[in-house]
Amino acid sequence: MSERIAIALAALLLTASGASAREVVPFRESVSPGTIVIRTGERQLYYVRGDGTALRYRVAVGKPGKQWFGEARVDGKYVRPAWAPPSEVKRDNPRLPDVIPGGAPNNPMGARALTLNLGEYAIHGTNRPSSIGTYASYGCIRLLNQDIIDLYDQVSVGTRVVVTP
Template identity: 75%
Template sequence: MGSPLQAREVVAFSEGVSPGTVVVRTAERRLYLVNGDGTAIRYPVAVGKPGKQWSGATRIDGKYVAPAWSPPAEVKRDNPRLPDVIAGGSPSNPMGAAAMTLAGGQYAIHGTNRPSSVGTYASYGCIRMYNQDVVDLFDRVDVGTQVYVTR
């Protein structure tokens, strides 16, 4: 039996949110897609490093397959050697297989080129998933899906 961080699973979930809602529990390093029947699909995720975490309500405002990535100013400041753009599909692209951008900021729910980081506090605030999981979630949500991030 592998680590519980290695696979998505259906679990009991009763938070009183609408079916189809995404709930990220930062402290658990888990993302839940609410099914509406008292269950949710739970995915392991990487979340923001200490000092880079956030919480609140937002929504998915874009969906992209193999997106190109431009490092936000803060990431570029910390890593000045990064190029201005990394092409989608490149092994060095940290967005992985797909990304769903979140309204109101520079954050996204996205895949990763560093699967070992999933289950940790690793990002600048984005929610990082295994590529196979981000593709699964991508197919299940729409632009406009409500997202709640809690500590």
């Protein structure tokens, strides 16, 4: 097997195994430590630290026409949450059940969820890791399950969330 094929296979295995997409990056904007900044156009989430850096996570964001921008606060933290499809999702997908239990393979919330005070939006894991880095949702922010677990452990209810284009 050539070295190029071996490298490609290793990268594929890391992706398939759910390798983390987070990294520490410089972050010099005037944002308070502990703030979550989501740059929709970059499909990146930044968790701002107090040392001029942020943890950067690759995310999936809302599809065109389903995105929102502005500020919110984390108003709930949930482990393996059940999911009740919002009315717009249910209207577009009427065959969805009214509730998908937490931990079910077809539950799109994944391992953790940080709900936001804006109603039906959340920052959550995913059962579709291939969607990370794309415009995929109805406005929620998706992370790999191991990344939402990492972020979940660092934030608290009340954490400020800023979403920009």
